[in-house]
Amino acid sequence: MTTSDLLILCAAGMLVSAYLMVGQKALFTAIRLYGVQSLLLGIVTVTTAVSESRPELFVTAAITVVLKAILIPWFLMRLIDRIGIHREIEPFLNVPASLLVCLGLTVVGYRVSTGFPGGAQGVSHHLIGVALSMLLIGLFLMVTRKKAITQILALLTVENAVFLVAVGVTPGMPLVVELGIAFDIIVAVLLLGTLVRRIVDRFESMDVSRLSKLKG
Amino acid sequence: MIPMIPDALRAFSFAMLQAAGLLALAPLLKTAIKKMKARLQNRQGPPLLQGYYDLAKLLRKEPVRSETASWVFVAGPRVYFGAAVAATTLVPVLVAAAPLEAAGGILLLVGTLALGRFALATAALDTGSAFGGMGASRDMTIAALAEPALLLGLFTSALAAGSLNVGGLVRSVLQHGVTFHPSDLLAFAGLFIIVIAETGRIPVDNPATHLELTMIHEAMVLEYAGPDLALVEWASAVKELLYLTLLVDLFMPAGIATSAAPVAIAVALAAWAVKVFLLAIAVTLTESTNAKLRLFRVPELVSISLGLAFLALAIRFL
């Protein structure tokens, strides 16, 4: 199996993980899925690094795996352990309908991806398609899910999508920027985490749909 | 352009003469109408000179005024009188030229009469009696409603003759030859109604009534006595004569003198007297064949005349 097949496989895997996230409600599973997704992203990065012999991508891969596949999932797990809330409550849209919508979003993503230099074939086309679809699906998750944690996960999915694009169509971002971005993401996640904690302490719930005092 | 001094003098003396003449004849007209009315009701009626007797008596009486009244109460009758008299100088009576033609035309005439009314109505509010206010209110109301019809009627003739100045109007009618146009009839009818309304005759107002609640003009002057009242009565008489003369000038100027020749004047005088007398008969007939209208029916009457005037305008110029 060629590298390109591998790439496409991983990308597909990421998309599937996103779909699975939409499909279930257990928070732990969601976090694991995110971890897997990040892992796949790491593999994609490494593969590209090898195939296009771009050593600096190894660093990116390392960051990705360490940060996103290990640290963040661990942090989030710890968080929900502390809080002791394990299941997502009924989302605004039920699962089958959500999956249908996501299907539509995927179509949109792929359609757009055909505009890239690669045209409608080649690896990059798939990577972009997957990435954009993931992006939209992540956003869709944020719209439909009520639990703060799920929203964080969705946000991180979007983040992954962005990185997938970065890996797929760019010769890799400059290192400084990479580091900066990574740092920002860590801080953001920590912040989100602490906020979640405070919210739970305050409202005895992680259901952010209840945060609707501020109107008009 | 403004008449030089000698002309001015001539004009003013002429004006005084004409004004004096009308002043002298006005009471006669009033009594004449009274008498004719009485005759139609198989009554004897007052002697023809009754008007003069009344005025003489009133002028000799001790002036009595309300203690709540201010100078406005005093000014009222005088301005009213003055306006009526001054107005006469704007219409030609015997000669085809108004004495003070230079001063202005129909608009000024109407304005002057409005001025008189304004003065009297204001003064009527001065005594604090309810009737004064009632009269003032009603008189102003009717006048307001009559105004458009009056002006429109006058405009019709004026536009036909191409002059808004009564003198000029008469002259142009004379020189184009006195012709009859159906619109004249309509305009005349319209104006006649207005004259009835403005002079406080039945069916709009009843000059002979003694019931305050139905009064209009009478209520307005209820608080006046002695010389003041005399002025008011006299002025109203002059006003009436003035209106009739105006009708004469507008619709049957034939016979009016175009020169100062004594003969012409004499003829004109006779012609004028006859025409005014005819109109007086018309007024009398109207008075005796109609019942007084409720105040709120008056608008209908007036709107009829407005309609007539407008129709006249329309059929004349379209």
Added chain:
Amino acid sequence: MNLLVWTLTVPLVTAAIGGLGGPRKFKEAVMVGGLLLTFALCVATARAFLGGAVPAAFGDALRVDGLSALMLVLCGYVGLLSATYGVGYLRRNEARKLVTPRMRREFYGLIPAYVFAMLLVSMSNNLGIMWIAVELTTLASVFLITFHDKDTSLEAGWKFLVLGSLGLAFALLGTVLLFAAGQGHLGEGMAALNWTHFMQAAPSLHPFTLRLGVVFALIGYGTKAGLAPMHTWKPDAYREAPSPAGVLMAVGMLNGALYCLLRIHLISKAALGPAFSGDLLLMLGLLSVLIATPFILVQWNLKRLLAYSSIEHVGIMAVGIGLGGEAAAFGALLHMTYHSLAKPVAFFSAGTLAQLHSSSNFDRIGTGTFSRAPVASGLLVLAALMITGSPPFGLFFSEMTILKAGFFSAHVTATSIFLAALVVLFCGFAFQIGGIVLGPPRDPKDRRVPQPEQFDVAMVTAIVAAIVAIVSAFYLPASLLALIHAATQVVWGSA
């Protein structure tokens, strides 16, 4: 050491000291002094630029052109104002025993940090750095929003953080795509993301990738700027944040985000012509103005009112840029300048009133504030007149310039809608402000008896800001004007 580096270091150090702790007086002195120095440095940088130099650092990652210089000066000014006002603000709360040590730390630490981030944005020439800096402002403001640690402030903070991070993700994607569009024309390493390189390589950028990138970048930075429909975090954030921080957001963050939008717009303009991103900006700007209108008409809270007004103003600026043409661009930048000068007055007076009545809700503030807080009320009216673009104040002229450009351009219909919205906005503002300032003084039996207005450092700051704003309407220093023109050259240079 490099001027720019100094300009960045000073606020950073100030933040560090402020965050560490120490006696109050000391912290106050440090914050005010530090930000005063920062402002001075900003001015110095601008002067240097006007002197013909192009201050740069870290291999052009930081580079000051006309636009940056203008931004620097404005940010420095606002930073200084919010520092001095902030001192007064915190003192007032201290007097009422409302301040915890945490608050002190956060306050004295975050405000300079925020200023640092704003400055970094304003001088960044590298899209990557730019993104990181914007992200920093976001992180800093989260703390400021949740400063008072109430239910509502948590809610506002959460919404802000989620929306903000999402926006930033988009901005990042946009940046990545722009980078991708420049495959092989941008050179290697750090410098590859330099805006200047993009401008040089503009003709050879891949159009579709570029378009996609521009779209995402506009949405992303638009979120930070508060362009509709990504504006929804603004009212909540403004209401919860303490007024000094509010000013930083309403002017600093707004300008910064606008700066990013402009940079992106310029790249797209150079590569695809002005229409593409221009129309996007015009559309979003118009939408913002239209969305702000009804909420101002039926508003219930003073600070939210200001939030919607800033949504309106960013909309106006976006429209100005979107219309295209030198006049419009100039109008937009002029508007930005005057807005930066006028908005603080609004925030300070409103903040004072809110503090006196310990709430910014209209029903709590009541009517007839003129009778109990004449100075603050007077300033509020003044500010309201200014930010609604009434003559003879500056925003009148800038709005006129934009409107004129609009009617002269091809977008007459859009401009007419825009005009109509402005009219309604004015009426809404007049109604709301009149409602609290005018009217009978509230009855003394009211149990929530408000604090008396006192003449403290915050008040002085407000007055000074007001004077500056008024004077600026008639007379802008030639150098500042030169900056605006230079910025216009950048945005719509004949080149």
Added chain:
Amino acid sequence: MLQLVGVGVQAAVVIRLVTIAATLVLARWVRTCRYVALGGSILASAVTVSAAIQVLVAGRSLDGVLFRHATSGIVLSYSVTPLSAWFLMVFGLIAVPVAVYSVGYFAHSIAPSRMAAVGSGFNVMLGSVELVFVAGDVITFLLAWELMTLATAALVATEHEERASRRAGYLYLVMSHVGTGCLVAGFLTLAAASGSLSLSALLAGHLVSGVTRDGVFVLFFVGFGVKAGVIPFHVWLPEAHPAAPSSISALMSAVLITAGIYGLFRVCAFGLGIPAVSWGLTFMGLGTLSAILGVLYALTQSDLKRLLAYSTIENAGIIVLGLGAAMLALAYGRTELATLAAAASLAHVLNHAVFKGLLFLGAGSVVMGTGTRQLEQYGGLLRRMPWTGLFFLVGAMAIAGLPLLNGFVSEWLTFQALLLGFSSTPGFIRLNYPLSAAMLALTSALAAACFVKVFGISFLALPRSTAAADAHEAPPVMLAPQALLAALCIGLGLFPGVMLRALSGVLASLPGLQPADRLGWGSAGMMSPVGSFDHVVPAIFGVALMGAVVAAGVLAARTGLAIRRVPTWGCGGELSARTEYTATAFSKPLMMIFRAVYRPTRQVEALAEVSPYFPHEVRYRSEIEPTFERYVYGPLLRGVLRVANGMKVLQAGSLHTYLAYVLALVVLLLLWLGGTA
């Protein structure tokens, strides 16, 4: 000499600015503050007027630069055309007396704490009106216009503790601001067409044509109509005038309204090329409507200042009617007629300013003397306030259009225009002239009735309240301006020729018109331009009238008997204020006759103890339906607010919704981008 004008304009502006500054600085010293504010205002107005008169004499307009806004590169320029000079003169004739009056008035009726605010507001308002008249370019005009609005709104809301004042101020502000919006759109459309901002270039006509032209016309008509108080844009007027301090009300009626009229003249009538027939008809129609409805509403008011405000609407209507006739004439290419009509309109601008100014000042003294605006509370004031009464009477007679006073002059001219129009217009359209004429006649007659009521009820008979019983006369400083204006009423009434001569140059400067020197007939007379249709020389008639009045006096005084003073007969009961005829009763007949217009609602409750036939108290309240407020503006406002409230769901507090917006936007844009390069 013309250079002086330029200096004059700038000088006036500078004086204003200095005055305002000084006023604010001197806020603590109330007396000084007042004197400075008003003195400065007088000075500035005087300078302006002198400048205006110079332009009128020279007959050429003068342009110059006022202020260069370096920042935005916008240049504020002025250009004093004969037309603006005319309006400036009118402005000055009112502004100076009002300022003098205010020296006394403010001292009494403005809270010391507000003196600085009111004083500076007074100056801002007057200054901005001046600027409106002399503005040479769009930006200046709009700036001045907006400033004028703001200042006036602030002054209206001076008594902001009163809900009514706030409401009035706000209503005024909103309506004017919408108007301003229309103006901005209109002006900028023209500017875009001409590529220039100077009014002279914009208003050269021929810039736009067809639908655009009509659209622009409508914009301007709304924009200026609001200020001019033309029905249906009048609703703010009767609210704002009573709310404002009386001297301000005087300015609003005499000066502010005039600014709107100026706009209608400068732009709508003579700035957009040859007017379309429909425009002329619109103006005549709405003018007539305003006149008749204005006076009808005035009749039934019992609040003195509100009544005067409605009568302002009436007079604005007459002015617009004249202007409309002029436009129609232009549309048919009838220069003579157009000139006559325009002259009538411009003359009425002046006359109305004079007598309405006078009346408002009088009303101010009365309100100050009695402390109430309610006619029903007045009565017998002539005794307590003889001079105010006298001057008010003059004003009342003037506004009633009685001869020998200035009201008659402009009405005469308008009638001439209408009649001439009838005889020189083709087709059926001519029929609208006699209709308008009839309505005009009705209007003036009703105005007479109205002011008989006002004067009679307030100044004559017995006091109806203690307030009226111990009213006090205004100080000389407040009487002198009234005396001056009263004198002007008479002077202009007796020597209309003078005014017409001054107008001649103005008319000549308007496109499509000719010099009006043929109108004036000497300095005492006027004549219709065509043939010898009509002429009038009030002075001559005045002599006759005086003679007759004197004669009457002599006649009545002939009997040497002393006058006997007796109490008025009180129908058996004893005479008291309660048996007097009230203002309501006075206008009752007309209210009944025009009930179709008023839609009056009345409720009478008789409180009887013994038998219903002997009520010890009868309560009567009747109100007329505020048609426009109820059927036009109310629904409009409610609609806007409903929409705004509906929009609230957009910000319902749910983060998920907010995210959904973003998702929607992204998806939309992606779809719009499509793919496949």
